[in-house]
Amino acid sequence: MDISERQLIERFRLGDHAAFEEIVQQWNRDMTNLAYRMTGHLEEAQDIAQQCFLKAFQARSTFEGQASLGTWLYRITLNLCRDRIRSDQSRRRVLDAMTQTRPRRTHSRPTDTASGGESKVRIAEAVGGLPDKEREVVVLRHYHHLSCREIAEMLDTPYTTIKSRLAQGLEKLRLTLRDLNPCSA
Numbered sequence: 001m002d003i004s005e006r007q008l009i010e011r012f013r014l015g016d017h018a019a020f021e022e023i024v025q026q027w028n029r030d031m032t033n034l035a036y037r038m039t040g041h042l043e044e045a046q047d048i049a050q051q052c053f054l055k056a057f058q059a060r061s062t063f064e065g066q067a068s069l070g071t072w073l074y075r076i077t078l079n080l081c082r083d084r085i086r087s088d089q090s091r092r093r094v095l096d097a098m099t100q101t102r103p104r105r106t107h108s109r110p111t112d113t114a115s116g117g118e119s120k121v122r123i124a125e126a127v128g129g130l131p132d133k134e135r136e137v138v139v140l141r142h143y144h145h146l147s148c149r150e151i152a153e154m155l156d157t158p159y160t161t162i163k164s165r166l167a168q169g170l171e172k173l174r175l176t177l178r179d180l181n182p183c184s185a
Contacts, residue, residue, distance in 0.1 A: 009069055013060050020060075024053050027070065030144065031077045037139045038081040040128055048084060052077045071154045074144070078136060078155070085132065119180055126176045134169030141166055 011019035031052050036045035055076050056063075063072055127135060136155070140146045148166065152159040 005069070006065075009063070009065060013063060015060065020053075020057055023056075023069065027073050028053070030070070031073055034074065034077050034139065034144060035081055037127070037143055038078070038135065039084060040124075044084065048077060048080045051080050055080075067153060071150060074140070074146070075154050082132070122177060122180060123173075126173050129176070130169050130172060134165050134172065137162055137165040138169040138173070 008019050008022060012023055028049055031049040032045050034045075035048035035052075036042055039045055039048070052073060056073060063069075067075075127138060130138060137151055140151045140154070141148065146154070148162045149159060151157075152162045155162070
């Protein structure tokens with residue numbers, strides 16, 4: 001953590017609203033993205049990200065800096081996602097929302113775009129269909145590029161358990177999506 005980040009965190013801990021706004025701007029996209037990948041619903045993800053920052057602001061004085069600010073925010077967001085998934089029908093909406101998602105247009109041949117879009121939807125469905133604990137690890141590792149050590153710290157779970165969940169989740173994805181790999185036939 002560099003000096004400017006430490007200063008930002010200290011200002012945030014003291015209730016500086018400008019520091020809080022800077023943190024929200026810096027981390028809002030990541031928290032919304034994580035919540036979307038966990039719930040499959042954009043409006044819900046935006047709501048969870050807002051709740052994350054509200055909770056972070058309310059608990060700012062308890063942040064000791066032992067974990068990075070990002071790790072702390074990811075943990076808050078994941079806990080909110082878990083609560084939301086348990087409390088309502090998000091589980092069913094994950095697949096519905098992901099199958100309705102339209103892939104972004106790229107500059108490629110029309111056939112590539114069609115098959116690429118179909119592949120993205122299939123991958124999103126497969127990730128959404130993983131058990132919660134495996135989905136969390138796969139999303140954090142492959143969509144948010146966190147290391148297994150960072151995920152273990154964030155989830156307060158042994159490193160070997162995280163590695164195991166990741167391996168199990170990836171194996172389930174490999175089996176579910178094996179028809180997408182032309183080399184597997």
